[in-house]
Amino acid sequence: MRQLQKPKTFSSPTARLGAVLSVLANLIWLAQAWLIAHVLSALLVGEAVNVWGVSFAFFGLGVLRALLARQAQEALSLAAEAQIQKLRHEIVTTESSTDALSRFGGAGSIAALATEKLDAVRPFLLRYTPARMRVMVVPLVILAITAWHSWSAAVVLLAAGPLIPVFMALVGWAAKEASARQMVEIGSLNDLLADRLAALADLTLIGAGPQVIDGFARASDALRHKTMAVLRIAFLSSTVLELFSALGVAMIAVWVGFALLGEISWGTWGAPLTPFAGIYLLLMAPDFFQPLRDLAAAWHDKSAADAVQEDLASWRAESRREMLGQGAQAPAVAFQGxxxxxxxxxxxxxxxxxxxxxxxxxxxxxxxxxxxxxxxxxxxxxxxxxxxxxxxxxxxxxxxxxxxxxxxxxxxxxxxxxxxxxxxxxxxxxxxxxxxxxxxxxxxxxxxxxxxxxxxxxxxxxxxxxxxxxxxxxxxxxxxxxxxxxxxxxxxxxxxxxxxxxxxxxxxxxxxxxxxxxxxxxxxxxxxxxxxxxxxxxxxxxx
Structure with a gap:
């Protein structure tokens, strides 16, 4: 008997490299925002600005950011394709070299696991890993820079930021259950399709076409309802998360505006808020929330991937009777008994x-x-x-x-x-x-x-x-x-x-x-x- 073991994660060194490059691409924006804030603040106070030097620096950083983002996506795409092909090869190799009887499901369920379900892992590999690493780095860097210029702006970010992952976790539980139900329905529909195709000639002869069509209609309608349940959760959570991030940016914008007008004198470390610091804070605030929003969007990809991971674990947990040999071509043995x-x-x-x-x-x-x-x-x-x-x-x-x-x-x-x-x-x-x-x-x-x-x-x-x-x-x-x-x-x-x-x-x-x-x-x-x-x-x- 052979029993396969469940791997710990879908991650790989190439995927982690892609995530690191994605983080570096995001951090470059902070340098670009510094250049923008420097130019705008200088114009406000009437100081001279080396426009050509700043422009070349800004566009050079932009090119570097684009190159890093491209390399990150290429690395993540290669890692995702390699991981999916590895899992698909494992399924095909195992099913072709062990006993065909399976309690996991019929041929349709196995085919769905090796095709549609594994393809559902791709968005998770492309988006969730880099989004999680960006959340671990970018918001902390922005928070540190914000606190350097204004403790009150940092407090606003600290108050609004954690609400996103908390709400994301709450929604994630429902999303995971909905995704699991959807994956089960996909496997059942594939089993139904395989069974009906195998018996298509007989069903045609006995005139059972209308009943078969009705059965497919009911099964596809059930899958549609479960898919819409996943989409409803995704749209609802995205709306709420956008609200939190918009409120956080709006609060910082209001405070910066009143501080620059002199209506507010508190919130900094003793000195008045400068135009440079105010503009810089406004430019960084959306990027504090952006990694959190990206992670929230990728959280639904993670729910789908978790559902696939559970199916893989169930498939691997089965004890299979092994077929002798390697399935390779060989010269026929002389039969003596x-x-x-x-x-x-x-x-x-x-x-x-x-x-x-x-x-x-x-x-x-x-x-x-x-x-x-x-x-x-x-x-x-x-x-x-x-x-x-x-x-x-x-x-x-x-x-x-x-x-x-x-x-x-x-x-x-x-x-x-x-x-x-x-x-x-x-x-x-x-x-x-x-x-x-x-x-x-x-x-x-x-x-x-x-x-x-x-x-x-x-x-x-x-x-x-x-x-x-x-x-x-x-x-x-x-x-x-x-x-x-x-x-x-x-x-x-x-x-x-x-x-x-x-x-x-x-x-x-x-x-x-x-x-x-x-x-x-x-x-x-x-x-x-x-x-x-x-x-x-x-x-x-x-x-």
């Missing part, structure tokens, strides 16, 4: 125990038993797609391990119960780019199927085999399994839900494969298939 000894597989609700088996080249086995008894699990164990909890699978008298599993699977053909195809041509779905063998097509009774299609073997198929009947799809699946002449064929319910003629064709093709020296292991409820197998193994329901 396969043995099962005391094999048991633990499932969440029970333990499956399988009989000891000795499978030699040229054998044919039928695995029978009621649904849910573990027939498909046994095939997965034999293929190395699922590692047994206890016991041993011996390939050529050596344990089946990560070392030889890829070579073993290269010698195995797999015919699953439910036909699944790629959105490519029929030719590609059988050979995956390799040339097709006419003998194999004839053996699997696919030659007449190809002849009946409009574009022959170049006909494009959908995921469920659009354009093929159920029996034709099953024949194509058999041709795929046999295309590379496997030493062993594992077939899961190859004749299930087929008419008598098609089932007879499939059985004849399987027996022809065995007669040619192949080894067949199939699960089935079909007595016609069991009668023609050399060995029949019955599995019983276990408590």
């Amino acid at each position: 396969l043995r099962l000894r005391d094999v048991e597989v633990d499932h969440p609700d029970r333990t499956l125990r399988f009989p000891d088996l000795d499978i030699l080249p040229g054998d044919s086995f039928a695995i029978s038993g009621p649904s849910g008894v573990g027939k498909t699990t046994l095939l997965r164990v034999l293929a190395g797609l699922e590692k047994p909890t206890r016991g041993a699978v011996l390939l050529n008298d050596a344990p089946l391990t990560d070392t030889n599993a890829d070579a073993w699977r290269a010698a195995v053909g797999w015919m699953q119960q439910t036909p699944r195809f790629l959105g490519r041509s029929l030719r590609y779905n059988i050979g995956f780019g390799a040339p097709l063998d006419d003998e194999i097509l004839s053996l699997a009774r696919v030659t007449p199927v190809v002849a009946s299609l409009p574009n022959k073997d170049l006909t494009q198929l959908g995921e469920t085999g659009a354009g093929l009947s159920g029996g034709e799809a099953r024949r194509v699946m058999l041709a795929r399994a046999l295309n590379r002449a496997p030493a062993v064929l594992l077939a899961d319910e190859p004749t299930a839900d087929l008419d008598a003629d098609t089932a007879h064709d499939i059985i004849d093709a399987l027996l022809a494969y065995v007669a040619g020296g192949g080894t067949l292991i199939t699960t089935t409820h079909d007595p016609r298939l069991m009668e023609r197998m050399q060995n029949v193994i019955g599995l019983e329901t276990q408590s």
Whole structure:
């Protein structure tokens, strides 16, 4: 079993570098504001000003600020993309190398986690980390400069500033819950879409289109309501925070105006407020609140990221049964025999125990038993797609391990119960780019199927085999399994839900494969298939 651990944060060294550059870009404005205040105060008192020198300094600082801001955004963008791609690679790699059964959700939920939900982390990585660092530095620098010139202006900033993070925290609790509900709804909607698409042909045949459309309408409406709840919280909190910052700036502006007019004589450290200090304070006051406002705006991004982080933690917390091997291409091993000894597989609700088996080249086995008894699990164990909890699978008298599993699977053909195809041509779905063998097509009774299609073997198929009947799809699946002449064929319910003629064709093709020296292991409820197998193994329901 493998259990993944939750990382502490989404942060990275590149993201922290971007945040530092963002802070430096903000601090440059304080130097620019000093130049503006110097020029305006000099003009007010009639002093001479080196206009060209000040202008060059101002625009030089502006260029430097723009360059730092650009570098900060590039670093943050690279960090965000790298982090998202790393998480996406982890999800895809884990899901493709471990048992496919998951309690986290269906294929739609996994796809939503790897796509929309991870993309929701991007605004958090781009905005929240630099906003938090700016809050830790810029307001304190401005507060220190303000206190140097006027203790009363500093008191105003101290009184108004903390109200923003306090209110932000209060709103953040509601935003986090709303974001979590929205993320759950996104996963549920994706699961619903995946299920309905998989059954689209059947739903069309039974005329269930209106009901499916109504179901989608209800699900999308529920998602819309939850999305609007998140937006309402965001707009409400932004309005209140703008009010606090506007009041703080207005109070400083009123005090500076009355102080410069001489109506107020208190608030400084003994000396009257100078025009330079008053203008400088007015220019800095909005930037005291700006990092707090940025953090408040990014707080909703953090709520969404926290919801995604919880989903990732839930996904990682699952114990997964590992697939043997690395999933890499390898030369097929020469098959000499396969043995099962005391094999048991633990499932969440029970333990499956399988009989000891000795499978030699040229054998044919039928695995029978009621649904849910573990027939498909046994095939997965034999293929190395699922590692047994206890016991041993011996390939050529050596344990089946990560070392030889890829070579073993290269010698195995797999015919699953439910036909699944790629959105490519029929030719590609059988050979995956390799040339097709006419003998194999004839053996699997696919030659007449190809002849009946409009574009022959170049006909494009959908995921469920659009354009093929159920029996034709099953024949194509058999041709795929046999295309590379496997030493062993594992077939899961190859004749299930087929008419008598098609089932007879499939059985004849399987027996022809065995007669040619192949080894067949199939699960089935079909007595016609069991009668023609050399060995029949019955599995019983276990408590």
